[in-house]
Amino acid sequence: MEIKVTDQLDDIYQDARAIRRHVFVEEQGINEADEFDGTDSDAFHFVAYEDSEPVATARTTVTEDGVHIQRVATEKAARHQGYAKQLMEAILDSTMFQDAPRFYLGAQATAIGFYETLGFKQYGDPFMEVGIKHVNMEKLINK
Template sequence: MEIKQTDQLDNIYQDAREIRRHVFVGEQGINEADEFDGTDSDAIHFVAYQGGQPVATARTTVTADGVHIQRVATEKEYRHKGYAKQLLTTILQSPMFQDTPRFYLGAQATAIGFYETLGFKQYGQPFMEVGIKHVNMEKLVTS
């Protein structure tokens, strides 16, 4: 597996966008305007490729609170094969984020267990976003 990243709206971003369109818009029925909310140009996009095929994606934004991970998605036929886990492990260990004290995300309720395997812990109350139950999760970085 190969992982590429970009902070441009280039071909790697287009691959991320396609995965998100398939998963969030096509499968989950999220409105395309909500999924593509105009903030992609502010993010760093990561895409995992298997055999040259884009299979999983996530975007990150550095904020005052840490690194915000969003839009984690895996193409249906590539799920449960470890691609998203490898992708997120790469993000969590990336030298570009070595000084961050915290990674955080809003997890769909069905993905809580997945994020827990990566060391994320829930905090706060569950909430609804785009009609889907979510929980806030964080991973504190210890030196």
Template sequence: MEIKQTDQLDTIYQDARTIRHHVFVEEQGIDESDEFDGTDSDAIHFVAYVDGTPVATARTTVTEAGIHIQRVATEKAYRNQGYAKQLLAYLLASPMFQDAPMFYLGAQKTAIGFYQRLGFEQYGEPFTEVGIPHVNMRKVVVKQN
């Protein structure tokens, strides 16, 4: 598996957008205007490729609180093969985020276990976004001395 990243609206971004369209718009029925809300140009996009095929994606934004992970998605034919896990492990270990105090995200309730296995914990109250139940999750970074 190869992972590529971009902060431009280039071909890697277009691959991320295609995955997100398949998963969020077509499969989950999220309105396209909600999924593509005009904030993609503010994010770094990560795409996992298997034999040149884009299979999983995530995006990040840097905030005062830490690194906000969003839009984690895997193409249906490639699920349960560890690609999203490898992509997030890469992201969590990325030198570009070495000074981040934490990583955080809004997880769909069906994905809570996935994120817990990566070391994330729930916090705050559950909420609904685009008609889908979510919970806030975070992974605090412990600095090694």
């Protein structure tokens, strides 16, 4: 597996966008305007490739609170093969984010266990976003 990252709206981004469209818009029924919210140009987009095919993606933005991870998605045919876990580990280990105090995300309730395996802890109350139950989760960066 190869992981590529971009902060441009280039071919890597287009691969990320395609995965997100398949997973969030087509499978989960999220409105396309909500999924593509106009902030992609402010983010780093990570894409995992297997045999040159894009299989998983995530976007990150650096904020004053830390590294915000969003839009983690794996193509349906590539699920349960460890791609998202390897992608997330690459993000968590990236030297790009070594000065951030923490990683944080809003996890769909069905993905809580996945993020817990990566060391994320839930905080706050559950909330609804785009009609799907989410929880806030964070992982503090050990300095």
